[in-house]
Amino acid sequence: MSYTGNQTIAYLVSSVLGAGIYSFFAIQKFQQGDVDVTTISRDWGSLVLIVIAVQVAISIVTAISVTIIQAIKTREPSPELSDERDKLFELRAGRISYSVFGVGFLIAMITLAAGLPPLVMFNIFVFSLYAAAIIGYLVQLYLYRRGF
Amino acid sequence: MTFQQKNITVSLASFSLILAFFLVRVFQMIQNDTFIATNVFRLWGITIVMAIVTTIIGTILTHIVSAIIEAVRTQEEPDVEDIEDERDQIIDLKGTRVTYMVFSLGSLLAMLTFVFGQPPLVMFTALIFSGLVAQIIGDATRMYIYRRGF
Amino acid sequence: MGKSNVSNNIRKLRFNHDEMTQQELAKQVGVTRQTIIAMEQGKYSPSLDLAFRIAHIFAVPLEEVFSYEPED
Numbered sequence: 380m381s382y383t384g385n386q387t388i389a390y391l392v393s394s395v396l397g398a399g400i401y402s403f404f405a406i407q408k409f410q411q412g413d414v415d416v417t418t419i420s421r422d423w424g425s426l427v428l429i430v431i432a433v434q435v436a437i438s439i440v441t442a443i444s445v446t447i448i449q450a451i452k453t454r455e456p457s458p459e460l461s462d463e464r465d466k467l468f469e470l471r472a473g474r475i476s477y478s479v480f481g482v483g484f485l486i487a488m489i490t491l492a493a494g495l496p497p498l499v500m501f502n503i504f505v506f507s508l509y510a511a512a513i514i515g516y517l518v519q520l521y522l523y524r525r526g527f
Numbered sequence: 528m529t530f531q532q533k534n535i536t537v538s539l540a541s542f543s544l545i546l547a548f549f550l551v552r553v554f555q556m557i558q559n560d561t562f563i564a565t566n567v568f569r570l571w572g573i574t575i576v577m578a579i580v581t582t583i584i585g586t587i588l589t590h591i592v593s594a595i596i597e598a599v600r601t602q603e604e605p606d607v608e609d610i611e612d613e614r615d616q617i618i619d620l621k622g623t624r625v626t627y628m629v630f631s632l633g634s635l636l637a638m639l640t641f642v643f644g645q646p647p648l649v650m651f652t653a654l655i656f657s658g659l660v661a662q663i664i665g666d667a668t669r670m671y672i673y674r675r676g677f
Numbered sequence: 678m679g680k681s682n683v684s685n686n687i688r689k690l691r692f693n694h695d696e697m698t699q700q701e702l703a704k705q706v707g708v709t710r711q712t713i714i715a716m717e718q719g720k721y722s723p724s725l726d727l728a729f730r731i732a733h734i735f736a737v738p739l740e741e742v743f744s745y746e747p748e749d
Contacts, residue, residue, distance in 0.1 A: 424641035424650075431635065470620035477627040484658070485575075492572060497647055504654075508634065511627075529709045612708035613724050614715065673711070676720030 382449055383465045384523040389441035391516035397434030398509040401426065405502060423498070427505055468522045476515030483507020530593065531615045532673050535622075537589045539666040541581040546659040549574050553652060567648050574655055578662075618672045626665030633657020685743045699738050704729040714744045 404426055461469070487503040528536075552570050557564040611619070637653035691697040699717075699744045706727060715721035723731070732739045 420643060421644060424638045427638050428635075428642060467617075470617070470624055473624040474620055475628055476625050477630075480627065480630065488571065488575065491568065501647075504634070508631065511631075529711050531709070532711070573685045575688065610709060612712050614728060615709065637738055676715040676718055 380462065382446075383461050384520065385445045385449060386442055387516050387519045389445045390438055390519065392515065393434055393438035393441055394509060394512045394516060396437055397430055397508070398513065400433060401430045401509070402501065404430070423501060464527075468519050470514040471522065472519040475518045476511040479514050480507055481513035483510060530589070531611060531616070531619075533589050533593055534586060535666050535669050535673070537585045538582065539663060539670065541585055542578070542659060542662045542666065545574060545577050545581065546656075546663065548577075549659060562566070564648060566594045567651060568641060571655055572650065574659070578659075585603065617619065618669055618677075621672060622665040622669035626661045629664050630658055630661035631663060683722050683745050683747060684719055685716060687713070687742065690737070690742060694735060702731070702734065703732050705731055712735065 408423075408426075483503060484507060487500045487507065490503060491497065491500045533626060549570065553562075556566055556570075634654060637650045637657060641647065641650045641654055685703070691699070691702055699710050699713045703713045707730070708727065712721065712723075716723055728739060728743060732742045735742065
């Protein structure tokens with residue numbers, strides 16, 4: 380697989396890890412049982428931001444390691460630019476991500492309209508952000524596999 | 528102007544109007560101290576429905592109106608150019624990417640307001656706001672690319 | 678999009694083909710007139726597919742429609 384294809388795997392892995400870390404803490408919060416679902420306390424917001432910060436760190440590390448591994452394996456410097464085909468893949472995946480995000484956004488609001496507590500909406504919202512990113516990267520990988 | 532460009536213009540105009548309506552309502556609520564959950568959620572619902580309806584009806588109306596104008600101008604059978612060629616598709620994708628980025632960024636900022644101790648309602652309002660702004664910036668990007676040629 | 682290294686003779690070819698209009702060409706190759714304009718102005722590089730379709734309409738080889746100048 381090409382260099383940009385491998386970078387996509389790195390981003391995919393870090394998104395999955397980010398979603399995993401968030402789920403872990405969210406489930407833990409619920410299991411502790413002191414969650415008032417009718418309000419959203421500040422620490423939910425902090426949780427999201429911390430997980431995102433951690434995820435950014437992970438993706439930087441994985442992206443750099445991919446570059447290093449690639450350089451060792453192929454013994455050539457990595458290409459810096461994404462070419463026109465890479466850009467087209469990115470654009471197409473971006474549209475899929477946006478659709479997933481849009482659908483998640485709507486579902487989140489429907490739960491709210493259906494009278495479910497705001498915390499449910501909040502979590503669906505966070506998950507649709509992750510689902511959008513992960514599905515977008517998967518689509519990109521699929522396009523790389525298929526060749527076009 | 529091609530059909531796609533007209534469509535974008537209509538979308539841009541209607542989303543700007545929706546945004547204006549939304550902001551006016553929010554400021555009214557804040558001034559009248561009626562910035563409470565039921566009102567905000569109702570406004571949410573109205574905004575979303577308006578966005579969906581204008582997107583669908585806007586496209587149909589654009590089509591009909593441009594067909595009529597064309598027929599009046601040329602005195603012939605209308606021949607509206609409603610194809611989306613490869614350049615249109617790429618421009619559309621670029622606009623969508625901008626929308627997605629602005630929307631995601633806006634959502635994160637909305638959550639940030641939350642960390643600074645603002646009530647959830649502020650976050651919800653910021654979410655809708657960023658959605659509308661994202662749509663407008665995406666359309667503006669498409670218009671800009673059309674103006675520039677590509 | 679930086680300036681492309683590919684230039685084309687579409688305008689000249691249209692003129693030599695019974696002064697074909699941009700609209701006629703657009704219709705024959707299945708794109709909008711705006712896309713033809715963007716190409717003639719050198720702002721948009723068409724896909725290989727579209728490039729060949731244009732060459733086919735004018736019944737000339739691709740190199741007579743498009744030419745490439747390497748960067749200095």
